[in-house]
Amino acid sequence: MAKPLVFEKPLGMRDILPESLAKHRKLESVLRGSIEKWGYEEITTPSLEYFDTVGAACVTLEGRMFKLLDKQGHTVILRPEMTAPIARVVSSLYKHVPLPIRLYYQANVFRAQEKEAGRPAEFFQTGVELIGEASVDGDAEAIALAVACLQAAQVPSFKIAIGHVDFIDGLLDEIVKDPQIHTQFRAYLHDRDYVGYRQLVESLELSDDERRRLHALMHLRGGKSKIAEAHELTINGKARKAVQTIASLWEALEAYGVTDHLLLDFNLFSNFNYYTGTIFEGYSADLGSPLLGGGRYDTLLEQFGRPAPATGFAINMDRLNQVTTLTTTRTEQRLVIAYAPDRREEALRQAQAARQTGRVVITRLLTDGDVTESLSNQAQDEIMILTAEEGEV
Amino acid sequence: MSRSTNLQKLTIAMPKGRIFEESLVFLEQAGLKVTQDLKDTRKLIIPVEDSHLEFILAKPTDVPTYVQYGVADVGVVGKDVLLEEERDVYELLDLQIGYCRMMVAGLPDFSPSEYPRVATKYPRIASRYFREQGQQVEVIKLNGSVELAPLIGLAERIVDIVSTGQTLRENGLVELEHICEITTRLIANRASYRMKSEAVDDIAQKFLQVIPKSPAGKR
Structure with a gap:
């Protein structure tokens, strides 16, 4: 690569200018307010983690990890997500803290981009982890909190799609005996290639009924009625259990009163390998990519030595920023005090007094040629000019 | 069209070039209004009157890009482009044209x-x-x-x-x-697939009606 030009930043890295950052911080504070009301406590973890520990736990992201060597020669990564680092903390420093544990974070994560030079490789997430709660009430809490977050952030129109990893797995187990073909089906679902999926169904030697059921999976998205349809499709124990979980989850979510924002999607397929149960994804109108993602990960913590069920989600703050109707307009009237050299002390005293009352005060030395308009870049600012005392030069 | 007009607005990215003519015939067979504007390929954005549909005419390799970023909800594109571009979109239907x-x-x-x-x-x-x-x-x-x-x-x-x-x-x-x-595919944006599921299903259903039934085994 050619030597970078002075204005260039590493691929996918961004500066955030004051106006955007103000909105970003506002969104963060709104979300923080909502999440803390549910009893979650904030945590931060290091930007760098070992590849062998946290890296191994989120192995699906390996191709997009920034890897470095530390001074001792260990491979370290810039954290690609926050769930695995939090699992590490809960299993070590927080080992003595009884479950359930409710934690949240507002953090930057790093995922290298290959295709578009301008796509962010560092981005911001707000997320929650509910650790130690195995019941559907835990899943329902996570989903209802996600709804509350999007409402607090004033996203005008959104939906959260809910699925379960065991349903697809169980249905395939029941009908497809060959593990290689099983893997092929999963690959098509992973790539969202429904054409390939259907062609594979057609190419196999199956009964008409088995064929019908595999095709029907593609249409299992909608409202509550899909639960019964899903139940009909399979007698596999794992898949049936998944349907039961979804049914009782839906009941819990009805109790939360959030089902208007939800849809069921039995063919929802997550790209993360650590999900073990209910998974969900949030979408907004006028935004091409998911706004949030989450789910149950009951085996992740045991990788760090403290087996515990867990669920959580992460909101992509950049995408939330694009669809929120919250605005940040600066309405406060700032005070600008321009002073002649001999009135510095008076000016600074006044400035300090005004700051005590909560005002924003900017002080500056008055120079020859200053006119009132040049003293402030914001029209609504109040301007005070302390010119030189008479008789003095 | 009375039923369709209740559906959410849907933007369809169509490929200019090799499969354009064939795709137009396909749209007509599927009962979509193909206006003269659409055949006049110099215009790039073509709203369809009395309908919830709007067309974007794009270079074929750009169709999956428009759909991934959500500026088009669905798109018609060759499998060759999908294999080459590796975009994150839903591949919903094999239209069995442009073989x-x-x-x-x-x-x-x-x-x-x-x-x-x-x-x-x-x-x-x-x-x-x-x-x-x-x-x-x-x-x-x-x-x-x-x-x-x-x-x-x-x-x-x-x-x-x-x-x-x-x-x-x-x-x-x-x-x-x-x-x-290689055949031509109908693809959909990840969010549109869920946020506009009725409109996406409606167009997929219309397309499905006119897909030539291929002999078994032919992919």
């Missing part, structure tokens, strides 16, 4: 050289294919007239789509290996 094959071709007396070179408009597909075959080749990206490459000694082989094979024959080339079959 062709992705082939390796070369001169009849082809024999691999020590440092084999392959010219193609599809560098990703070519690299992936030869890698799977256990061959290390140098892939040279060209933007057109790929058939020229073996004739002037730029590369021994090419990877390209072949429909009738006439261009190959006229240039004295032969098909050497078959990589895969």
Whole structure:
């Protein structure tokens, strides 16, 4: 690569200018307010983690990890997500803290981009982890909190799609005996290639009924009625259990009163390998990519030595920023005090007094040629000019 | 159209070029209003009156990009482009039109050289294919007239789509290996697939009605 030009930043890295950052911080504070009301406590973890520990736990992201060597020669990564680092903390420093544990974070994560030079490789997430709660009430809490977050952030129109990893797995187990073909089906679902999926169904030697059921999976998205349809499709124990979980989850979510924002999607397929149960994804109108993602990960913590069920989600703050109707307009009237050299002390005293009352005060030395308009870049600012005392030069 | 007008607004990205005419016929058969504006390919954004639909005319390789970023909800595009672009979109239907094959071709007396070179408009597909075959080749990206490459000694082989094979024959080339079959697909944006599921399902259903039923086994 050619030597970078002075204005260039590493691929996918961004500066955030004051106006955007103000909105970003506002969104963060709104979300923080909502999440803390549910009893979650904030945590931060290091930007760098070992590849062998946290890296191994989120192995699906390996191709997009920034890897470095530390001074001792260990491979370290810039954290690609926050769930695995939090699992590490809960299993070590927080080992003595009884479950359930409710934690949240507002953090930057790093995922290298290959295709578009301008796509962010560092981005911001707000997320929650509910650790130690195995019941559907835990899943329902996570989903209802996600709804509350999007409402607090004033996203005008959104939906959260809910699925379960065991349903697809169980249905395939029941009908497809060959593990290689099983893997092929999963690959098509992973790539969202429904054409390939259907062609594979057609190419196999199956009964008409088995064929019908595999095709029907593609249409299992909608409202509550899909639960019964899903139940009909399979007698596999794992898949049936998944349907039961979804049914009782839906009941819990009805109790939360959030089902208007939800849809069921039995063919929802997550790209993360650590999900073990209910998974969900949030979408907004006028935004091409998911706004949030989450789910149950009951085996992740045991990788760090403290087996515990867990669920959580992460909101992509950049995408939330694009669809929120919250605005940040600066309405406060700032005070600008321009002073002649001999009135510095008076000016600074006044400035300090005004700051005590909560005002924003900017002080500056008055120079020859200053006119009132040049003293402030914001029209609504109040301007005070302390010119030189008479008789003095 | 009375029922359709209740649906959410849907933007459809259509590919100009090879499969454009065939796609238009397909849309007409599916009962969508194809206005003169759509056939006049100089316009790029074409709203359809009395309908929830709007068309964007795009370069074929850009169709999956528009759909991934959500500026188009759904798109019509060849599998060749999907394989090459590797975009994150839903591939909903095989429309069974625009049929062709992705082939390796070369001169009849082809024999691999020590440092084999392959010219193609599809560098990703070519690299992936030869890698799977256990061959290390140098892939040279060209933007057109790929058939020229073996004739002037730029590369021994090419990877390209072949429909009738006439261009190959006229240039004295032969098909050497078959990589895969290519047809036209209906793709959808990840969010639109859920936020506008009724409108997306509606158009998929209309398309499904007119897909030629292919003989079993033909993909």
